[in-house]
Amino acid sequence: MPEPVIALSGVCRDFPTDPPVRALADVDLRVDPGDYLAIVGPSGSGKSTLLNVLGLLDRPTSGSYRLDGVETTTLRDGARTRLRGTRIGFVFQSFHLLSHRTVVENVMLAEVYGPHPRGGRRARAEQALRQVGLEHRIGFVPDRLSGGERQRVAIARALMARPALLLCDEPTGNLDSRNTGAVLDLFDGLRADGLTILVITHEDEVSARAKRRVRITDGVLRETP
Amino acid sequence: MKLRDLWAESLAGMLARPVRSALTTLGTVLGITTLVVTLGIAATAGNQIVGRFDELLATSVTVEVPRGGYHALVSWDAAKELRRLRGVTSATALAQNDASSNLVVTANNLLDPTRVSGQTLAVVAATPDLPDTTFGRMRAGRFYDAGHVARGDRVVVLGEQAAAMLGIDSLEDAPAVFVKDRAYTVIGIIGGLKREQILASAVLVPPGLGPDFGLKDVTRVLVATQLGAAELIARQAPLALSPNRSGELQVNAPPSPKRARDGAQDDVNGLFLVLGLVSLVVGAVGIANVTLVTVMERVAEIGLRRALGAARRHIAAQFLLESSLTGLTGGVIGAGLGMVTVVGVAAVRQWTPVLDVRLALAAPVAGALVGLLAGLYPALRAARMEPVDALR
Numbered sequence: 001m002p003e004p005v006i007a008l009s010g011v012c013r014d015f016p017t018d019p020p021v022r023a024l025a026d027v028d029l030r031v032d033p034g035d036y037l038a039i040v041g042p043s044g045s046g047k048s049t050l051l052n053v054l055g056l057l058d059r060p061t062s063g064s065y066r067l068d069g070v071e072t073t074t075l076r077d078g079a080r081t082r083l084r085g086t087r088i089g090f091v092f093q094s095f096h097l098l099s100h101r102t103v104v105e106n107v108m109l110a111e112v113y114g115p116h117p118r119g120g121r122r123a124r125a126e127q128a129l130r131q132v133g134l135e136h137r138i139g140f141v142p143d144r145l146s147g148g149e150r151q152r153v154a155i156a157r158a159l160m161a162r163p164a165l166l167l168c169d170e171p172t173g174n175l176d177s178r179n180t181g182a183v184l185d186l187f188d189g190l191r192a193d194g195l196t197i198l199v200i201t202h203e204d205e206v207s208a209r210a211k212r213r214v215r216i217t218d219g220v221l222r223e224t225p
Numbered sequence: 226m227k228l229r230d231l232w233a234e235s236l237a238g239m240l241a242r243p244v245r246s247a248l249t250t251l252g253t254v255l256g257i258t259t260l261v262v263t264l265g266i267a268a269t270a271g272n273q274i275v276g277r278f279d280e281l282l283a284t285s286v287t288v289e290v291p292r293g294g295y296h297a298l299v300s301w302d303a304a305k306e307l308r309r310l311r312g313v314t315s316a317t318a319l320a321q322n323d324a325s326s327n328l329v330v331t332a333n334n335l336l337d338p339t340r341v342s343g344q345t346l347a348v349v350a351a352t353p354d355l356p357d358t359t360f361g362r363m364r365a366g367r368f369y370d371a372g373h374v375a376r377g378d379r380v381v382v383l384g385e386q387a388a389a390m391l392g393i394d395s396l397e398d399a400p401a402v403f404v405k406d407r408a409y410t411v412i413g414i415i416g417g418l419k420r421e422q423i424l425a426s427a428v429l430v431p432p433g434l435g436p437d438f439g440l441k442d443v444t445r446v447l448v449a450t451q452l453g454a455a456e457l458i459a460r461q462a463p464l465a466l467s468p469n470r471s472g473e474l475q476v477n478a479p480p481s482p483k484r485a486r487d488g489a490q491d492d493v494n495g496l497f498l499v500l501g502l503v504s505l506v507v508g509a510v511g512i513a514n515v516t517l518v519t520v521m522e523r524v525a526e527i528g529l530r531r532a533l534g535a536a537r538r539h540i541a542a543q544f545l546l547e548s549s550l551t552g553l554t555g556g557v558i559g560a561g562l563g564m565v566t567v568v569g570v571a572a573v574r575q576w577t578p579v580l581d582v583r584l585a586l587a588a589p590v591a592g593a594l595v596g597l598l599a600g601l602y603p604a605l606r607a608a609r610m611e612p613v614d615a616l617r
Contacts, residue, residue, distance in 0.1 A: 057532065057612045078536055085534015092616070096529040100241035112230045113534040161533075 003069040005165050005196045006031035006054060011063030013049050013219075023049040024060065025219040031198060033164075036191040038210035039200045039221075046219040047200050048169070054198065055167050056084040068164050085114050089158025093170035095150045097142040103153050104129065104138045110160035128156040132186055148179025155186060159195075166190065168199040172206055184209050226539050235546035242519075246551060249515040252508025253555025253592045254562065260501035261563025261588050262570075267497075268579040269571050281360070281419050282479050284314075286448040286459050288466060289475040297442040298473060299466045301432045304352050304446050307465055312454030315357040317447045319421075320350040320432070320440035328438065330428055331403045332391040344390045347427040348404060350435035358447045359418045364388075366396045366413030373412075374431045381409040381434075384425035385416030402428065407437070421447060455479050505595055508555065512599035516548045520607045527607055528615030541608035548600025549593045556592015560585055 006029060013024040023046045031037055041047050052058035053065065056072060065072045068087055072080060089110075097106050107125040129135050132152040142150055151171060158166055168187075172180040184206065191197055191211075199206060207213050213224045239246050290299045304318035326347040333342065353370050356363065369380050381402060383393065393400045393411060401408045409430070418425055435441060446466060450458045459478030463471035520527070527540055564580055571578035 052613050055532065057616065081531070081534055081536045084532065088532075090529075090532045092529075094525075096525055096532075096616075098241075098526060098529075101237060105237075109530075110533055112234060113226050113530070113536070113539055118227060118229065157533075 002033055004030045004032050004066070005035070005068060006198070007064075007066040008054075009064050011053065011060045011065060013046075013053060013058070014061045023219050024053065027063070027219075027221045029214065029221060031165075031196060033196055034191070034194050035212060036187070036197045036210045037199070037212045037214060038207035039198065039214050039216055040202060040204075040207045040224075041216035042202065045216045047202075047216055049219075050216060050221075051167065051169050051200050054165075055088055055090060056080045082114075086161060087164045089155075089161060089163035089166045091151070091154050091158050091166065091168040091171045093173040095142070095147075095154045095174075097150055097153060097157075099142055101141070102138070103134065103140050103142065103145070106142065106153055107157045107160050110157045114161060116161075125156075125160060128160045129153070131159060131190075132156045146179065147175050148182050151175060151179070151183055152186060155183070155190075159190070164196060166195055166197045168197065168201075170201055171199060172201070172203060177205075180205065226535070226542075231539070231542055231546060235543050235550060238519075238523075238543065238547050239550050245515065245519075246554075249512055249551050250555040250558065252511035253505070253552050253595055254508075254559045256501060256503075256505030256508040256595070257556050257559025257588050257592050258562045258566070259497065259504050260591070261560055261584060262566045263497035263501050264584055265563060265567030265578070265580060266570055268581060268584075269567060269576050272577065272579045280452060284450045284452055284455055285420055285479060286450060286455055286462060287477040288446040288448065288462050289477065290443050290445060290466075291473055291475070292442070292444075298470055299443040299446060301352060301443060303466045304354070304443070307446070307448060307462060310458060310461055310465055312451050312458050313448055314451055315354050315449045317354045317358040318352045318432070318443040319355075319445045319447065320435050320443055321347065321427075322439060322444065325349065325438045325440050328404055328428075330387075330391065332393055332400065333403070344387070346387050346390070347423075348438045348440070349424060349427045349429055350432050350438070350440040351424075351429050352432060355424075355429065355447075356415060358449045359420050359424065360449075361415045361419070361424075362417040364414040364416040365394075366411070368413050368415065369431050374433050377433045378431070379407075379409050379434065380412045380431065382413040382415055382429040383411055384418075384427045384429065385414055386426040387428055388414045390426070404428070404438070409434075505591075508552075509595045509599040512548050512551055512596055513602060516544060516551075516600050516603035517606065519547075520544060520603045523607075524610065524615050527610055528612050528617075531610075531612035531615060537608040540610075541604040544604035544607050545597060545600045548603070549596040552596020552599065553589055553593035555596070556589035559592060560588035563588065 008027050008029040011024055011027040012022065015021040015023060039047060039050065053060050060073060067083060070083065072083065104122065104125050107128055108121050111121050126135065126138060129138060132155050134149060134152050134156065137145060137149060142153065172183055175183065187197055199210060201207055215222050215224045301318055304316045307313055307316040327345050328348050329343040330346045331343045353368060353374060356368050364385050368382055373380050391402060396411060400411045402411055416425065448458060448462055455478055459476045463474040463476060467474060530540060564585065567580060568578045
């Protein structure tokens with residue numbers, strides 16, 4: 001059996017407010033390579049906290065989180081940053097594109113902080129854009145793209161670093177139904193290529209397309225059929 | 226992260242808002258310009274004042290000899306002896322008095338009632354070193370030498386203006402001049418005098434002929450020194466010339482050129498240097514302010530970069546480099562403007578602009594440093610940001 005991409009066991013995340021808030025309560029989760037998993041739940045249920053923990057943006061208060069076989073909770077800040085840059089591709093609800101840079105430059109940004117060589121970077125970025133069907137938008141600035149196109153640029157950027165895991169936070173939250181369909185079709189294609197995708201959403205249409213669905217309520221995770 | 230990537234990201238960040246970056250640069254531009262102009266004008270003006278104490282003046286010492294009564298204070302030979310002092314390149318003793326300054330000199334002794342043939346000229350007795358000491362050049366003929374002096378030859382050398390006034394322009398037919406009805410052969414015409422230029426309109430006679438004109442005693446000694454020796458020679462010359470009565474001699478020495486330069490620079494520098502520094506501080510505060518605003522505006526970008534694997538130091542380095550580049554740009558523009566201003570002011574005043582290469586190089590560096598310092602706090606703020614908060 002291959003090493004799981006994500007293995008959470010007994011993960012808790014408490015926020016030291018008054019009274020203390022337990023955002024994640026004893027979460028166990030296993031995601032295998034090639035899984036397409038949707039995490040659903042109402043707002044305030046701990047979805048974002050879970051995403052932050054999974055994306056190495058936040059540390060769990062207790063428990064163990066193994067990413068690609070590496071125990072991350074004991075890693076120092078620098079090592080977590082490197083792991084985040086090389087193993088995880090992020091897709092955000094609000095795209096997070098730099099408005100003054102062209103589409104291809106935005107995609108190339110993914111390789112700026114890693115150990116990747118400069119040579120051929122542009123070609124790899126164009127390849128990633130071809131993968132999301134945006135090769136005709138290479139020289140555009142994000143302002144001139146539709147919402148769906150922007151999100152596909154963000155996905156291309158996430159794919160650029162060849163991550164083990166694509167972590168998507170409400171990827172269709174700002175999109176109309178037609179663009180949502182396009183993005184979801186893209187996810188299907190990527191998943192068919194063997195990429196591990198984890199989508200956090202509150203939209204049924206999105207979660208319905210995933211192979212596995214996990215519901216989170218008040219910090220408690222429950223697998224749903 | 227590679228340096229070229231850091232450079233490209235910082236440059237892109239700076240150029241993303243060109244107008245804002247340009248306005249931010251303005252503070253540094255003003256500060257650096259003021260500094261460069263201040264230092265440049267000070268150097269230029271300082272050099273200008275020093276320029277007046279040029280090499281000639283700085284090497285000229287004049288000793289005035291008062292009338293010494295029965296015994297002459299300074300003998301004619303003493304000037305020659307003065308050459309034995311280290312630092313003296315040449316010395317000439319002169320004799321001139323009121324009576325000898327207004328003598329009627331004619332180029333011939335024919336009386337031509339239609340023309341004014343006589344000219345009122347000064348007759349000056351001088352030792353043969355005069356051309357050396359005054360840096361004069363012989364326009365024609367030669368200067369008298371020790372032989373003429375020893376033999377008591379009745380020869381004279383005319384200053385070039387005196388020669389022109391007397392209508393003597395060539396020595397081919399051995400012209401003579403007549404003073405007090407006595408003839409003297411003109412053996413040379415001297416011109417191009419660098420000091421004692423008044424001698425250009427004088428008739429110069431060997432010391433032996435001085436008594437003919439009431440010029441018995443030395444009244445003045447001209448000394449040319451090596452560069453830098455003037456002050457020393459000014460102290461030593463009276464003792465050497467007249468050991469017993471040195472206190473009675475008056476010495477005119479050039480003021481120390483060094484002090485003149487320092488004084489000039491101090492005056493100009495003080496106030497404007499402070500002004501320049503103040504504008505630089507204002508510029509730095511401006512950069513710090515705008516960089517901080519930029520950091521706050523770009524929180525999402527910082528979060529994104531952290532998500533893409535940027536470490537805190539990468540974020541700090543980018544913002545530091547951006548603010549340094551802003552400062553550097555200001556420094557380069559400021560240095561350029563400052564230089565142009567210095568040259569402009571110098572041109573208007575007809576001065577020689579003095580532009581220190583080190584200043585031209587240091588100004589942009591100072592600008593970059595200002596930017597770097599100004600960027601420290603905002604960069605720290607940006608680096609301290611938690612990616613979770615930045616992405617919210």
